[in-house]
Amino acid sequence: MAQIYISLGSNVNREQNFTAGWAALIKYFPNYLHSSVYESEAVGFNGSNFYNSVLGAKTEMPLSQxxxxxxxxxxxxxxxRTDKKFSPRTLDxxxxxxxDVICEQPAQLPRDEITKNAFVLLPLFEIAPTHIHPVYKKSIACIWQEYDNSNQKLWKVEFSLP
Structure with a gap:
């Protein structure tokens, strides 16, 4: 079984889309860990604030699936699929x-945003502090400790997931 971590984000009808995305994920990954939900400002463009979190699970599905x-x-x-990279998202x-897969296809793994964005790194740290990043050979806790998030604002929000 493979250990996976998935980031969730939404800033368009964010409560509805975030909840729908989370509910869909747990249908396929019923034994999961889920971080707190964080609100953050949009990064790279002017837009509404995002809700973000990370879900961790084990799966027998192959990477491509x-x-x-x-x-x-x-x-x-x-x-x-025509959405620009830095633009509003119904669900991301x-x-x-x-x-510990390192690849570019069918997805970039590990995801580059892990070390660049607090809205990914903090919720990942919350549920997987001892996970070792296969490129940097450091724990997520160590990466979070070294991370300078002074330019990115995020805060935990009360969010009831069904």
Missing amino acids: VCELLKEIELKNGRT LDLLFYD
Whole structure:
């Protein structure tokens, strides 16, 4: 079984889309860990604030199937493939880790945003502090401790997931 971590984000009808994305994920990954939900300012563009979190689970699905599933869930929640990289999102699901796989296809693994964005790193730290980043050979706790998040504002929000 592969250990996976998936980031969830939404800033368009964010409560509805975030909840729908989370509910879809737990149908496929019923034994999961889920971080707190964080609100953060948009990064790279002017837009509404995002809700973000990270879900961790084990799966027997091959990497390619997990990637296809995440795209399917995004599309079912209003995401279009023509969205620019830095733009509002109905639902953004990014596979952060699939075991210790390092690759560019079918997804960039480990995901580059892990070390660049507090809205990914902090919730990941919350549920997987001892996970070792296969490129940097450091724990997520160590990466978070070294991270300078003075430019990115985020805060924990009360959010009831069904």
